[in-house]
Amino acid sequence: MTEKGFFQFQQPEQAEEIDLKAELYKYLRYWYIFVIGAIVALGLAFLYLRYATPQYAIKSKVLIRDDKKGGDLLGGSALGDLDIFKSTKNVDNEIEVLTAVSLMQRVLTELSLQTSYYKPGRVRDAEIYGKDLPVKVIVGKLDSAAYDKSIVLRLQDGNLFELEEENEEGETIISTHKLGQEIKKPYGVFTVVNATGGSSSENLREVIVKFHDLRKQANYYNKELVIEPVNKDASVLNISLTAPIREKGKDIINKLVEVYNKEAVEDKNLIASNTIQFIDERLTYLTAELSDVEKDVETYKRQNELTDVSSEAKLYVESASAYSKQLAEFEIQLEVLSSIEKYLREKGSSYQLVPSSLSIEDPTLLGLITKFNELQLERERMLHTTQPTNLLVQNVNDQLANLRVNILENLENIRRGLLITRDNLRANMATFENRIQQVPLVERELLEIQRQQSIKQGLYLYLLQKREESAVSLAATVSNSRVLDPAMAGDNPVKPKKMLVLLLALMAGLGVPFAWIFVKDLLNDKVQDKKEVEKATRTPVLGELAHNKTGEALVVTKDSRSPIAEMFRLVRTNMQYAAVGKENKVILVTSSMSGEGKTFFSINLGASLVLTGKKVVVLGFDLRRPRLLQELDLPDGQGITNYLVSDKVSVDDIVRPVPAQEGLYVVGSGPIPPNPAELMLSPKVGQLLQILKQNFDHVIIDTAPVGQVSDAFTLAAYIDSSIYIIRYGYTFKSQLSLVDEVYQQQKFSHPMIVLNDAKKENGYGYGYGYGYGYGYSNLEEKKQKQKTI
DSSP states (O other), X not given: OOHHHHOTTOOOOOOOOOOHHHHHHHHHTTHHHHHHHHHHHHHHHHXXXXXXXXXXXXXXXXXXXXXXXXOOSSTTOGGGGSGGGOOOOOHHHHHHHHTOHHHHHHHHHHTTTTEEEEEOOSSSOEEEOGXXXXXXXXXXXXXXXXXXXXXXXXXXXXXXXXXXXXXXXXXXXXXXXXXXXXXXXXXXXXXXXXXXXXXXXXXXXXXXXXXXXXXXXXXXXXXXXEEEESSTTXXXXXXXXXXXXXXXXXXXXXXXXXXXXXXXXXXXXXXHHHHHHHHHHHHHHHXXXXXXXXXXXXXXXXXXXXXXXXXXXXXXXXXHHHHHHXXXXXXXXXXXXXXXXXXXXXXXXTTSOOOOOTTOOXXXXXHHHHHHHHHHXXXXXXXXXXXXXXXXXXXXXXXXXXXXXXXXXXXXXXXXXXXXXXXXXXXXXXXXXXXXXXXXXXXXXXXXXXXXXXXXXXXXXXXXXXXHHHHHHHHOOOOXXXXXXXXXXXXXXXXXXXHHHHHHHHHHHHHHHHHHHHXXXXXXXXXXXXXXXXXXXXXXXXXXXXXXXXXXXXXXXXXXXXXXXXXXXXXXXXHHHHTTTSOOOEEEEEESSTTSSHHHHHHHHHHHHHTTTOOEEEEEEOOSXXXXXXXXXXXXXXXXXXXXXXXXXXXXXXXEEOTTXXXXXXXXXXXXXXXXXXXXXXXXXXXXXXXXXXXXXXXXXXXXXXXXXXXXXXXXXXXXXXXXXXXXXXXXXXXXXXXXXXXHTTOSSSEEEEEEXXXXXXXXXXXXXXXXXXXXXXXXXXXHXXXXX
C-alpha cells in the first residue's frame, strides 16, 4: 500500500496565504486586555490633563537693521549717510546673538527670575507671577547651595511673616521676620518686601519660594525659545516662547529684545568712546607733528629766500632772459664801436665820412661824428672850388684831425663803459642762471617737506571728522532693531493638547497590549496554532482535540456529547476515510516528549472505535514510564514485559477489559525492565501483535516519545499507520523538524498528526460550529475546499 493511496485527502503544496481573520482573532481573544489598557490609559490621560500645567505660546515680531535687505531704521534721516549709522548686520548672526545663554542670563537677572513663587495646592503647587504676588524676595547674594531650594513664607499681621525651611539634616526650621528685614542664611542673603500692586495678604497668606540657578534657567528658556526669519529675503524675525504664565513669557521676550538693543547700544557707545579717546590722543600728537612740519617749511623758505617757488623761478627765467638780451645789445654796440674805430684808423679814411653809430646812443659820440661828417662834406665842397693847399681847406683838415682824435677818445671811453656794463650783466645773468639751476632741488626739497605737511594735515582733518562722527554716535542711541509687534500671548494653551493626549493615550492603551501579545507570540517557542505545524511539515493533519476540562481519562462513552468526545469521533471518521479500503489494524501513537497526551488519545481513540462496533485493544508499550493502567484506574498486574521475558505468560493473561467501556481492552506495560530497548527487539513482540490482530479489529500501541528514546522505531515494521501527537502550548516548535523527518524518511508507515489540547488562544472553535473541529479537520470539507481552490 502506497502512502498516496492510503491518504486520499493529502492536498497539493500551495503558496502560503495569510489568514487575516485568524490573525485578527488572535488578538481579539484578548479583548478584555485591550479594554483594560484603553481604560487605564485614558484614565491616566484625564489625570494628566487635569493636573498638567498649561503652556501658552507667546510671540513677537522684530525688524533687524540690515541695509542689504532694506532694514534701514533711519530711512531718509540726515544722519543716515554717516558711516556709524550704516548697518551690515547678518540676520543669522543676530539670531545667534539673541539665543546666546549670556543674553538670556542678563534678561533673567534684570527680571529677578532667580526666584519663583508658588501657591500651595492639594495635588501640585501653582506658579504665580506679577500682580498675583503678595510679596517679593529681593536676592542680595545666593550660594550654589540655594539652587533648587524651597522656602515657605507665611504672612502674618503687623508686617511679620514666618519663614519655614529645611536644614542640611532635613529638620524643619521656622523663624519669624519683618518685611524689609535683610535675612542672612548660609545659602544666601535676601530681603522679603511687599509686592507693589500685588495681591493683598488676605487673599494669599502662604507662598512657596524656590531659588534657581540662572545658568540652568537660561538654558531652559533658550530651549523653549524659537527665533526664525519670516522668509529668506526679509530681515524680520519671529520670536516665540512657550511658557506656563503668559505675563512672565511676555516679560521675558520684551526684556530679551530690550537687552539685545541695550547691549548693541552699549557696544556701540563703548566703541565710540574708545574711538574718541584714541582720536584725541592721536590729534594731540598730530598737532605737535603738524606744527613742527610747518616750522620746517617756514625755516626752509627763510633760508632759501622763498615765497613761491614757481613764481620766483619764473621771475628768475625772465630776469636771465632780460640780461641776456641786454648783454647781446651791448655786444652789438661794442662791435659797432670796434668797426667805427677800425674804420677811423684805416689809412685813406682821413677824409672819408664816418659811418652812423647805429645802435650806440651816445650824444657826444653822435655829435662828434655828425660834426666830423659835416666838415668832411664842407671840405668836399671847398675842394670843388679851391685847392687842397688853401688855408681854408687846411683849417678844415686841422679840425677834422682834432675831431678824429676826439671821436677815437670818445669811442674808447664808451667801450670801457660798455665793457664794465657787459661784465656786470654777465655776473648778474650767471647769478640768475645759478638760481634757476637750483630751483628743481629747492622745489624737490620743499615738496618733500610740504608732502609731510599735507599728509599730517589730511590725517588731522580725517581724525577730526571721525571724532565728530563718533561723538554723534555716542550721543545718538540708535538700536539694532525695531519691535514691530510686542510680545502677545495666545488665549488658549498650546500644551498639553487635549485631543492629542487622549489620542496618544488611547493608542498606548491599545498598543501596549498589542505589543505584549505580539512579543509574547514572537518569543513563544511552543506550538500555538495549526498553521505553524502545516508550515513546518508536510505530514497530514488528522484532526484537533479540544482541551479536556473534565480531568477524566476516558471522555468518549456511548452517551457522551461533550465537545472533546465529538472531536474524537471526528478524528475516527477522518482516520476511517483516510484508510478506506485498506487494512488499518495496528495503529502506533507517539509524540516528541512526555506529557503530550499519547495515553489519553490512545484510550479515547480506542473508545471511539468501540462505539462503531469494533473490538479494540490498547497496548501500553511505553515500558519506561507506563501510565495506561493508572489513567484507567486499573490495578497493576502482568503486562507486556512479563509476556516478553517469560514463556509461561500467555496473551490472554495480560489482556484486560475496561469496565467503563464494553469492547475496549488494554494491555499494561508490566514491571519496568532494566533494558527496555533490547527487550522491544524480542521476536515475541511480533508474535504478540500478530495474535492481537487476529483477536481484535484494531490494535492501538501507546509508545514512548520518539524525541527522547528510539523504542517506538523498533515497532515500525508491525504497524499499519502511525499518529504523532502534538500538544498546543507544550510541544516545542523545534520538535516539528523531528515530525517532518519521520514523514520525509518514512520511518513510520503512513504518519499522521493529531493536534491536542486546543483552546481559544489556539484558534479552536474559530469560524466553525462549536465542538466540530478547527480549520479543515473534517477531511471531506478539506477536500471540497481544495477543489474550490
